[in-house]
Amino acid sequence: MLRQLAARSLARRSGAAPSGSRLLHSTRPVMADVTLTVDGKEVTVPQGTALIQACEAAGATVPRFCYHDRLAIAGNCRMCLVEVERSPKPVASCAMPAMPGSKVFTNTPLVHKAREGVMEFLLANHPLDCPICDQGGECDLQDQSMRYGSDRTRFHEITGKRAVENKDLGPIVKTSMNRCIQCTRCVRFANDVAGVEDLGTSGRGNDLQIGMYIEKTMDSEMSGNIIDLCPVGALTSKPYAFQARPWELKKTESVDVLDAVGSNIRIDSRGVQVMRIQPKINDEINEEWINDKTRYAYDGLRYQRLTTPLVREGDKFVPATWEHALETIRIGYQNSGAQGDEVKAVAGHLADTESLIALKDLVNRLGSENLTLDQPSGDAPPVTGVDVRSNYLFNTGIENIEDADAVLLIGTNPRHEAAIINARFRKSFLQRGAEFALIGEKFDSIFAYDHLGTSAKDVADFLGGKGKGSGKGEFAKVWKEAKKPMIIVGSAVTEGKDGAAVLKAVSQHVLKNEGKFLTSEWNGFSILQRAASRAAAYDIGFTPSPSSASVKPKFVYLLNADEIEPSSIPEDAFVVYQGHHGDLGAQFADVCLPGAAYTEKASTWVNTEGRAQDGRVAVPPPGVSRDDWKIVRALSEVIGNPLPYDNVHQLRDRMWDVSPTLVRYDNLEVPSFEIQKVGLNLLSSLSASTPSSTAFKKPIEDFYRTDPISRASVTMAACSKAFTKKEYTFSDEESGDKQASFA
């Protein structure tokens, strides 16, 4: 049955000839509903649904190891056996499609015995090392053997238990292969989602083992997910090895800020320390995955922190009280004599929305419009403008990109700028046969793409239907025939000097092909932001007025601004740095104010789609550091221009006034079709110079070191060495402890 369905879905896709070779496993097309009975309860599911899902829908729990609803079906653990009427044997419910009218039983003596038997087989070769296993407490095998297993074993193998040597997959994944039950979830994830086609199974039968066959690191920015997927303790986390037990941890649901995707996370903390970060399921954003930076940069929260206000005296920083520090700022501000636009505020990648609002209000009250961002040409008003949201957001929506059939990437490397979105691209590449093309710097991709050029000129040429891209290309044909085409412009392009020219060319193309790009259910024009605070900054208008760009500032306020160009800060200006890490920005400061990191404050984050999400407090900020907006509020009082909000509710009321979208949490508010068109018309009438042939450059050179938190992280340093620089030293097989020595 499955094979028939697979063949049918293949036939359906055979229109595009090369796409057929991509899939290791094909998905089933959704068809009519079927009704069946599970444990006497009638349930209706779409045809082609796996029996295990039908059982779940009927409220019956079916134990499983290899089955995972986001991965291809393997059917090799046999734990999900259920009884089906008129079937001579118990059937593996994950690999059996739900059939109309069948009667399924999940709670009969036969099923119990089958599960017990399977469990006995699985445990025959499983070491009894639960007390020293990191999976203990969250181990599927442990839980299910308690629930479904027998209390004794009949296996007394004289030859002993299977012994498999450990694999060294790099600085993130720790392996203990004796514990492996060969469910192959990691293999399926690596191949289908992460795009690491090097992981597989070697050998056969009892000697089958998971690995790469040759000695190799798992070179993927998504590799940490196989730790979550592993139902046993075979793949565990190296940085977290022997750090904590799951039942000791406090779990706080929050939002990741190390890229602009806004992946949902669960922060596990013990006392005042973040112990680990796990993904939280959100089908609209990150599904069930997070990237390795999100997962492992947390140890950066322990190092290089600003824990007390610092005041510069001569060439060194001296710890000070809040009172002294704020007073120093007041005196510094007055002595600098800054008037109007000479007060400059710079917001960085990790500034939360609350503090952005507070700082903008404060600076505006001081008579300045000089609100800038720490990005190239952040001193000038953005070319996208901030009047129409759809001009700087990822309008297509993360969930919807799976529907795109042709994607044009302009000056962006989604693998590093938004790894989660990149995983969606691979999904649509494999399952839908979407075609991709890139104009910009080449990168090591997990989907195939046509490289059409490198510069703004190539963009204009391709979209204008001339140049090499359109003439030679297969892609040009695909692009013309595409029903749901999509253009993604990287944030680095809009910040570059060809930004206006590219946006103009793109918006004109979109308007010309309005019927395909801009319909009530599809918007094919997207900007991919790479910094967590950027969309919010644009939403609240944290941008300079045209005239302020030329003013030489006398008073500079750096809010988490660590990507600044040092030359943009005049020598004689008075500089305040507010942030949580002593990174680049702090070096220029006269006064450093210790803020809270994203795990330590309740704050709002707007992701690249424009979706506002609620970050929650997992641990208290260290030392005397404070919530960022409160610092700005306190400073406003000292300077003598108090802001009109005293608590976070009043502040969020203010945010509502600025833009209601900022406080409608988890809701994606898409601008209407008409507004989007207005925005595109604005872009198409930009006054732009002729597009140059200067090649776009990737904004992120090292994925593992992009912000103050990841730069302070030891794990990220190890990853950078292993994956970016490819200088990983494989540990000796025998010295298992050496694996975790850096953690």
Added chain:
Amino acid sequence: MSAVRSVLAPLRRSALAGRRTFTSSSSRRSESLFVHRDTDYNNPSERDCREPTDPVQIPFEFDAENLKRANEIISRYPPQYKKAAVMPVLDLGQRQNKGWTSISVMNAVAKLLEMPPMRVYEVASFYTMYNREPVAPNFLQLCTTSPCQLGGCGSTKILETIENHLGIHAGQSTKDGKFTLIEVECLGACSNAPMMQVGDEYYEDLTPETTIKILNALAKGEKPQPGPQSGRKTSENSAGLTTLTSKPYGPGEFCLPEFQ
């Protein structure tokens, strides 16, 4: 009895001192290695980062004739399922590479079939007839499955004979590099038990004497006559034919005259 035990108790305690182990089951290791380790005779021709201390690279490329044959094999499959040809092409590579599949052979196959190398490693490590370690020109595969163990003089005897004659055990090669001996499972010539395969040829109905004769001939570089060594034809009854003994009648015989 209890007195004896109390005398023995301190003794036992002292014997166990310093041995406070908990019981653990013994480990059963796999018979062959299912991961690749770089050696001076087997290492890939391409690698990302190579240290100066690494052994020399041993590349592999299909020669013109085999490449032609490989392309012919690939053409039997639909173009998007090129990887379906992995098994015959691996065999081709093994034949070109002196009877064994080195890591470079697997990489060459992966490159030719445009598939991730790991998919080839999976196939090559799954099937036992891809030899992932070098074998000698005379590759003796002795069947030791039940029918061969029971038939004729029994494969155990043949195994002993070969081991004694060559001075090696199953799974080893002779020092002169002429012979490799392994035990294999059923090769499907049960009616001619015991049997062994040398290269592509079957030598059947073995006795210790005929086995030694074959080994001597192979050592000299000759190729003994394959098939049953007892002199019978294929798998005919060794005690002589019991049926179909008379001359078979020709066409038209016993037919009506008009058809003769």
